[in-house]
Amino acid sequence: MLIKFFCPRWGSENLSWDAFCHKAKKAGYSGIESPVSMLTDERMEMRAALVKHDLRFIGQYYQSFEDNLELHKIEFEKHLYNILELKPILIDSQTGKDYFSAQDNKELFELALRISNESKVVIAHETHRNKALFAAHIAKELLFQNPSIVITADFSHWCNVSESLLEQQNDAVEVAIERTVHIHARVGHAQSAQVTDPRGKEWEAELSAHLNWWDKIVKSHLVKNTSLLTITPEFGPYPYMPSIPFTGMPMANQWDINVYMMQLLMDRYKTYFGY
Structure with a gap:
């Protein structure tokens, strides 16, 4: 089995696509993960940079803002086809x-x-706050009710929602693990x-819990x-990254x-790598 790592575009939007892809490749990533602009010129620039730097691409959809289901469906479909x-x-x-x-x-x-069946591209639904799979107990039920869906495991969100390291929700975590096809490696x-x-040593318990789930x-x-198996380390910039009051300076380097x-x-x- 190959394990490939993908660099998040999130937090590097200030860089041109060429500069970002060069930096990701130099750091050792096999690809990038990013949303896709609706603007043709920016899509072309993005495509050219991916080809130039020989990087694979994971698309990202997050623009789920409409509270009307029918409008939401229209936007969802539009963005998925745009990514494709x-x-x-x-x-x-x-x-x-x-x-x-x-x-x-x-x-x-x-x-x-x-759309996944039509395009032959896997769509992994992320365990993300404010989304369908926002909490472990809710996701467990939805996964049982929708046996064909697979997920992006970002258990950091579930820790935050439940105010725990999910010690009381092992059954839900186990179900999610079996349905995971992509990992967002952020520690919550x-x-x-x-x-x-x-x-930091103060986060040893949290890191250990997440490593256990990823293992x-x-x-x-x-x-x-x-x-x-694909993994995107996805620590984010401010406001995910805490900042120093009054200065806006991040407390660490994303x-x-x-x-x-x-x-x-x-x-x-490393024993699982094929290169």
Whole structure:
């Protein structure tokens, strides 16, 4: 099984696509993860940079703002097709809303499944706050009700929502692990979806919990004989990254943390690499 790491565009939007892709490649990433602009010129610039730097691409959908389900469906479909123009190997989708009914979210899962089957591109629904899979206990039920969907595991959100390290929700976590096809490697805690810096000793328990979940995902894919597992270290900029009051200065370096997480997991899973 190959494990490939993807660099988040989030936090590097100030760089040109060429500069960003060059920096990601130099850091050791195999690809990038990013939303896709609706503007033709920017899509062309993005495509050219991906080709130039020989990077794979995971598309990202997050623009789920409409509270009217029918309008939401229209925008969801539009953005998914827009991402597909750049030939992603996978789409990470922040699907649905926490205030939609289970049936509403089911309709969105079914729309995504139709597009996935049509395009032959896997759409992984992210365990994200404010979205359909915002909490462990809710996700467990939705996964049972929608047996065809697969997920992006970002358990940092569930820690924040539940104010815990999910100690009382092992059953839900185990169900999620079996349905995971992509990982967002961010470490959360009871009061936030992001620790200040995973290298700090004060976050050892949180890092250990997340590593344990990711280990189980890797082992599950080994049992399934999966050819590829993708991981995006996804520590974010402000306001995910705490800042010093009155100055706005971040308390840690987002880029360095994500590279650290990639290298940590590369070393941890090096026996699974095919290169």
